[in-house]
Amino acid sequence: MPPRRAVTGRSQEPRQRFAEELRLLRSGRGDSLRQLGEVLGWDSSLFGKMESGQTLGSPEVVQALDQHYGTPGLLLTLWELAAGDPAQFKERYRRFMTLEAEATGIQQYSPAVVPGLLQTETYARRLLCLGGLAPGAYLDQQVDARMNRRGLLYGDSAPQFRAILDETVFRRSLLDREEWQEQLKHLNEVADQPNVTLQMLPFSAGLRELPNTDTALLRLPEGRTVAWVETGYDGQLVAENAGVERLQFSYDRLRDHALSPRGTAEFIQRLLEEVPWPSADSI
The missing domain is CATH 1.10.260.40 (lambda repressor-like DNA-binding domains)
Structure with missing residues (x-):
């Protein structure tokens, strides 16, 4: 060599x-x-x-x-x-990506937007643009990165993945009907994976834990769990036991109030069958 x-x-x-x-x-x-x-x-x-x-x-x-x-x-x-x-790429986020790739189990909660592992390319592009990225090569690179990241959910070594999405995620749609239908269909398709569980936290659950914090709990091969928490402006890796336990408790409480996977799939299907709204081009 x-x-x-x-x-x-x-x-x-x-x-x-x-x-x-x-x-x-x-x-x-x-x-x-x-x-x-x-x-x-x-x-x-x-x-x-x-x-x-x-x-x-x-x-x-x-x-x-x-x-x-x-x-x-x-x-x-x-x-x-x-x-x-x-x-x-800050060191803490780089570390999170490394741990995410190694995880045998991932529990995700998203209070406002579809999480990255479940986004379509169009949804990811529009979200990144809203975050301040201008159209161009760098935006394309970030979209590609997010699309490639979805590969974690597929294959023989894919982790067990559970995502709880607040009802806000489903109600805050893309303006273009076809793009939004594509995203909803993608959620149902991913949920058909044997290693994926998708649940919706309905408005009827009231004000619940983690109201404005995107959270991912990663179960690692050696048995310990770490967490990644993120707001619109910052992210933090949580590794100490006390912090992880508090987040796990909050996540479990959210799961107790969420629709079943079957109920969630039926809810998405009802959204797909609703009377269409105007596309973005006609507004």
């Missing part, structure tokens, strides 16, 4: 260096692109484009490759240099 150059921010060709490392690692393992796609759960064409320098991929994909090749942090460092903005 050819010797590798040192990882450095002074490289004049960070994108080329990243693609080169991907090719070297796959060659060293003797994997084909098809085999790599089957093992990691992404389309093999994505890895081909990354190795040729056509795309950088998402941080979720790169972390999965780091884990596959046994190169913790190396590829993600190269990716950040190639992306040109290493500071955009």
